[in-house]
Amino acid sequence: MKASLLVIAGLALSVFGRRPIVCGEDAGVCQAVYRGLRNDKLKIEKYVGIPYAQPPVGKLRLQPPKPLAHMAAPPTVDASKPTSKQCYSLANLNSATASEDCLTLDLVMPVGTFDHLLPVYVFLHGGDFNGGDKSDVDGSELVSYAASINQPFIFISVNYRLSFLGFPGGSEAGKSNAYNLGLKDQRLALQWVKDNIKGFGGNKDHVVLGGQASGADTATYQMLANGGNNEYLFRGMLLESGAATGATPIPLPTYPHWQMNYDSLASKTNCSSASSFSCLQNVPIEKLTSAMYAVFTEAYSIPHHVYAVVSDGVFMQDYPSVAMAQSKFASLPTLTGQTTDELTDRIPTFANFTTDEGILGFAQVFLNYVDPAVLAEEVGMYKSSDYQDIGPPGSGTQWSRVVDIDNDLQAFCPVYQAALQISEKAAVWKYRFNARHSTSTTPAYLKINQGSDLPFLFGPTPLNPTTQEDILAESYKRYIISFINHLDPNKAVNSTMAPLSQWDNFRNSSQNQLLFDLAQINMEYDPVNRERCLWVEEHHKDFLR
Template structure:
C-alpha cells in the first residue's frame, strides 16, 4: 500500500518534534528518555546501583543490573533520607538573613520524595550531544554535612549553558549518595561487615558508572573532574586518598571548595553511636544487631536516627577512619604521598568560621573560649596550648573575622576571635596542609584561591558565598569549565592564575568588588600551623 507523501511528512515532523523535546540515550538494552530545557538535555534520576533496600540495606553498593526497556528520566529521582532539622541554609539567625535569602533563591529546596531507593544520578549535556563527541565531564558531589542535600538541589543547566557560551562544552553529572545512619553507620559491627563510609563507597560506584556509561551521553571517561563544596569537597579529597592514591582511572582532576579531609575519629570511637541506635529500636538485645537493623521497618530506623539530640547529629553520622576505605589518618596518607596525582584546584572563602561562631554567641568571656577549645574544638589540649592560641588570635575585634572590618560586627567580645579560630582550624589550615603535601609532587598541578566576594555585615565572606559566583554563573564558573576542559583554570581572559607551590605559594584572591588579584598564601602562618598541629594530635 502506498502511503500519501503528506502523511509521511506529518509523521516525520512529529518524530522530529518528539526527538527535540525528549532526547534519549541507549544504555545496554534500555532507552533512557530525558527532557530538553533550553539548550541542555537533562537525564534525571538514573539508577547507578541497585536499590539499597531490603537485604541490601547497610551493604556496599551493588552494580546496577543491565538496563532494559524504556526509562523515564525527565524527573529527579528520590533524595536519600534527610535530617529535617537541617536545610542547606536556614539558621533563623538575623545576621545571615540576607545570605539565606540569596542562597535559597539560587538553591531552592526541591519538591522531591525521600526514599532509601536513592542511588541515582543526573546527567546534563549540551542539547544534541551524541556518543563519540567526547566532552569533558564534571561530577558534582552534593553538600551538606553528610546529613542532608542531594543532586536535585542544584540546576546543572547553569554550568552546561555557560560552557556553551564559552565554547568549551562540558557535561555535568550530579550524584545522590547515602547520608546519615544509612550512609555512615559506625561501630565494630559495621567494620566487621565492611560497610563503614557507605556514602563514600556510593560515590565510588557512581564514578565507576560514569566510566562505563558516560560515553553514551557524549562524554569522555578519561576526562572526569570531581567537584564539591563542604562535604562534597571532603568527599572528593577522600576519593583521592582511597586505594593508596590509585584513582583506578575513575577521575582525572578535582575542584575542591571549603572542605578537606580532616583528622578522623575511628569507627570504634563512635561505637556508642551504634549502640545507642540499636537500643532505640526493637533490635535491643538481638543476637545479630546489624542483621536486625537491616530488617527493621524504614520508619522505625529513621525515627531512631532522629532520636539523637540535634546538636549531636553532626558528630554521629560522619566519615570515620575504618582502616579500609580510608586506610590511615588523612594527614598520614598525605605525608606518605598516598594521594591521587591529578591536577586540582582548592579554595576557601575568607571568613569561613563566622557561621560556626554564630552558634557560640553564648560564649562571651576568654574563659568560655578556653573551655570550648579544650572540650570541643580540640578536646584534650592543655591550658598552655590555649594560651599559645590566644597569643596568636587575640580578642581584639580588629584582628578577628570577618577580617578587614576593624572593630565592627563584634556581636560578643569573643565572636570575632572564635570566627578566626574556627575558620583557620577547620578550613584554612586543612587547605594549606593539603597543598603543602601535594603541590609539585610528581608533577602534580595545583591552584588555590580565596574568595572575599559577597562580604556581608557581621558574617563577611562566609562559608558557601563563593557558590554565588560558581552558580551565578561568574568568573569562577569560567575557570572551572576551562579547568575541566584543558586541565588549567586559566582561560585566556583576565588575570593569570599561577600555580601554588611550596616555594611560591601564589593564590588567586577574588575581592569583594569581584576583581582578581594574586597574592602570597602566607596570612596567619604561625597560627594556622599551630592549629593544624594541634588538630592532628587532638581531632574533634
C-alpha cells in the same frame, strides 16, 4: 561526530520541549535507555534521577552498594521528571521527599554536534555527611554557558547515603563491612560514569571530580581511597571550600562515641540483641530514621561527630592528615580555594563569647576528645585585643575570635596545607573568593561566608546584575570551565568583558593565589596565617579520635 545520541522528536513538553532518548553504553553495549528533558532556551538536555546502583533496601540496607544488574533487554529509565527523591538524612526525614532508594545522579549536557567526546565534571554535594542533595547545585546554566564559548562539558551531580544509613559506626558495622557506605556509593557512581558516559557523548578518560564544602572533603577522600589508587576513575580535582582534613579529623572505628551512638540507636529500635545489625536492616525505615535523629539530638554535638567517615584501614587506610603528609594520595591537577570568611555561619550567635574560659568551654563540648591543654594553647595564639565586637547582638565581644579559631582549624589551614602537599606531586591552582552576590540574603555580619561563590558560578543570574557582578561571574566561570576542559584554568579564558590575569601555579616557593573580587581579579600572596597553620599541622595528631 554527533555526541552518541538517539534523539526522538515530537514528544512535546510544555516547558522543556522535546524529550531526548539516550542509550547508556558499557563496552559498546546498550545498558539502559534514558528519557530526559530538553531546555531549548538554555540548549541543554537534563536527566534527573538516573540510578547508578541497585536500591539499597531490604538485605542491601547498610551494605556496600551493588552495581545495577545487567538485563537481557535494556530497561527504559524515565529521567524526565524535574526532581527525584533525596536520601534520608538528619536534614530530611520526610518520606514524601526522601527515600532509601536514592542512589541516583543528575546529568546535564549541551545540545549540539561535537567533534570530540566531552569532558565530564562530577560534583559531590556538601552537608557534613548528614544533609544535602544532588539538586543543591544545578549545573544547567554553567553547561549552557560553557557550550556558548565553545568549551562544552557534561555536568553530573551525585546522591549518596547520609547519616546512619550512609555512615554507621560501632563494631557491628565493621563486622558487617558497613563503614563509609556513602563514600563507597560515590565510588560506584564514578564507576557508572566510566562505564556509561560514552552513550551521552562523554569522555570516560576525562573526568574531573569535585565538590563544595564537605562535598569537597569527600572528593579528597576519593583521592586518598585505597592508598591513593583512583582506579583511573577521575584525572583532575576541583575543590571549593574543602580539603581532606577540612572537617574535624575523622576518627578510627574504635572511637568510643561511635559505639555509644550505635548502642543507643539499637536500643531505640528494639534491636539490642546479638543480631542487632540484622535487626536494623529489617526495622521499618520510619522507625530507624526517627531513632537516628533522636540519637543525634541526645548527643548534643554537631552532625559529623555523630555519623561520619571513619578511618577503617581499608577504604580509608589511615587518618587523612597522616595519609596526606605521607603523600598517599592520587597526584592529580587540582584547582582549590575558599571564600574570605568561610565558616562564620557555623559559630552560634547566642553564646555571648566574652572570655577565654567561655571560648574554651564551648570548644571542649564539641572537641571533647582533645586535651584541654592543647585547646588552651590554641586559643592563646589569638589575642583577645585583636578582635572587635562585630557579631550580632548576643554573640559576645569575642565572637569573631572564635570564628577565626574555627576557620584556621577546619578551613583555611587544611586547604592551605593540602595545596602545599599536592603541589609537591601535581600542578595546583589556588584562589580566594571575596564577593557577595546581589541575590544573597545572608546577614551582613557573616561577610563572605562559605558558599558565597556558588551563585557566581552556577547562578541564578540576577535580574539586574551590576557590571562588576557580570565581569566577576564571567571570569570565574571561564577559569573553572577551562580547568574542566583542559586541566588548566588558563587555556580558555579569553573574556569578552575584561582581560583576565594569568593564574600562576601555587607552589611552596611562591604561595600565590588568584583573588576574585568585585573590584579586581589578580594574583595575591596567600594571606593565611602561617604561624597558626604550622601549629595546626604540628598538632594534627592531638585532634585525632
